[in-house]
Amino acid sequence: RVRRQRQMCIRDSAKTMRDYAGLDTKRVIIDDLDAYNEAKAYCAATMPAMLERIHLHNGPGALFDMYDIDGEIESALETRVELPSGGWIIIENTEALTAVDVNSGRFTASTGLEETSVKTNLEAAHMLVKQLRLRGTGGLIVIDFIHMNEPENNQKIVNALNEGFESDRVPTQISGMSEFGLIEMTRKRVREPLDKLLTEVANPGTPVRIKTRGTVANELMRAVEKEACAGRPLVVRASPDVEHWFRARNAFLLERIRERLPVRVVLEADPSLTRERFTIGYLK
Template sequence: MSEEILMNITPMETRVAVVENGVLQEVHIERTQSRGLVGNIYKGRVVRVLPGMQAAFVDIGLERAAFIHMGELQIPEGRQIDSISGLLHDGQALVVQVTKDPIGSKGARLTTYFSMPSRYLVHMPSSDHIGVSLKIEDETERERLKLLVADCLKAETLPEFGGFIIRTAAEGVNEADMRADIRYLYRLWQQVQEQINDCSGNCLIYEELPLALRTLRDLVGEQTEKIRIDSRETLGKALQFVTELVPGVGELIEHYPGERPLFDLHGIEDEIQRALERKVPLKSGGYLIIDPTEAMTTIDVNTGAFVGHRNLEETIFKTNLEAAMAIARQLRLRNVGGIIIIDFIDMEDEEHRRQVLRTLERQLERDHAKTHITGLTELGLVQMTRKRTRESLSQLLCEPCSTCQGRGELRTAETVCYEVFREILREARAYQAEGYLVLASQSVVDRLLDEEAGNLADLETFIGRPIKLQVESLYSQEQYDIVLL
């Protein structure tokens, strides 16, 4: 598998595309005026403690107060505290780290268990444990890495400054690179502590790296063959960053000087547009329907025009296999998080069900976000979760339709006409007017003058008052007003 990382940089935003074998797999977008907050450390102030919820709201200088649960608060050793009121009080200063960006109407989520990643490690100041990523499965390599980190800490003669999680990228790493990583994290933690001591009131203590540098730290792997950047300024920063933290990656980085936009050259713009659509076609002729809701995202698999060559069961099995691969890609591409329900087409063969589920699991192994699948029910439903830390692609690029308010449907002109009739009847019973003026959209007025003309005449006779119509070009099909004359 060959992988390219493409970076499109403008003063307004940074966009990163991960392309595997010529196919877009991930898109990351960070806008200059609204950068993500995950990983940032703030000194804030408790504004409200909620003992009933065992949680508190903390002002860290954002538009909405952030939220922290008692389980995310460090409890001093030797103390047993049953209520959050024993830890926090209104007005208290508190140093916190953002674990989830504000999404929709919800404020940011916080923790006091800090974690700061480097290329090979995640530093956890409040721990003394050395753990290893579960994606490193070889037990011999896991033990080697644990011993390597412990030996490097001794060799660097650094004072104890916390525990570490060894990241997947560390597999096969040598001692020199690991020691460089530890030195970087030690300097970073020293800077954070100095900032905490120097800061008074609400302030930003530590800011996570910008997207371009975060990509070099977190997304570059053994399969990465090329990193193309279309900005000379960012290219310089990237080369300086990898020299210090990710040695060996510098030779993969190159500048793209072409006049044709980098994303256009690789068809990325079209792929992003398709990732915002509800329907996802499959090569076989089947398709997916992806519907995000407030509580979860549902994905429906359909055979469409694909009828197979032998029988219906074969058709269903092949469609579900292809869908499983497409779904894993769509989750990464759209950055779908939270609860996800997948409605595969019902399969009678137990072996077919097992293979479809295994295919989905295998494809999700390449996902950087944490995923968990509960299994496949008899109805063909798969329930899974994918860790949500940032907004999805659609939340970032789109907003609810001002006409339908995000429902995706409008009341028909006929329905609105009947609502108008009922409203006129209510007004006629309540007020003695000379007549009524209906302000409505073109489609509603056209229907009142055509298909509903007879009903409109009957209503005028019934109430004994004239009804006039006026088109309001700025009204949506569902909007109307009744004016008393």
């Protein structure tokens, strides 16, 4: 079973290159030698210009930690996203559309209310480009920007969105800004949104979502890899459903850690833990 799981992961590296890599991709970093070789072989046959951009990470430290990938994922699962100047955006998904509300918070530019609105709206536009792409958001998107008085400022926001999505492979259409500060966008649905991939409904009939067992198991694996660098044997405790999922689906990842780092890792089920919690300690 472990061998079969590992082979599936390796095949996924070629699929990832096929679906996401292109001439605008500057760098691809892979931390598994077999998956790296598979990606190189795929690119040699189909997109040789990418070969020099594929790199193997075999240094100290976990790859996700180096680029704060977990932090980016957590941000993409949140409803509220902070902006640099102290404002924020609220992103809410419904069956019919995705609604975005822009708020300036307590930020006030020294030059006045209009400049505050422009600065916050521009920050929101740049953040939305990143968040909508990262979240895989498709369909109708309605954005409620802070009201601005000058038409040229409204156009700045529309231009910022158009420029941000210019290199995006997903077909995107952006309307002008209405007199009420609303911009409508449509993006083609090309994959499941990130929240549907990584979370599930906690209880039928409620809007509350929690991380799937697979999502938590992958987080657990990355945390184990980080702690294992210390070279001491570890005991990992997780909720029974996550522990079972990890052994059934992700056991090869634990084997990979054992191959790379000569560390004993013991995985135990702890009924007192909720799904999204796990603990890592040192074996005595």
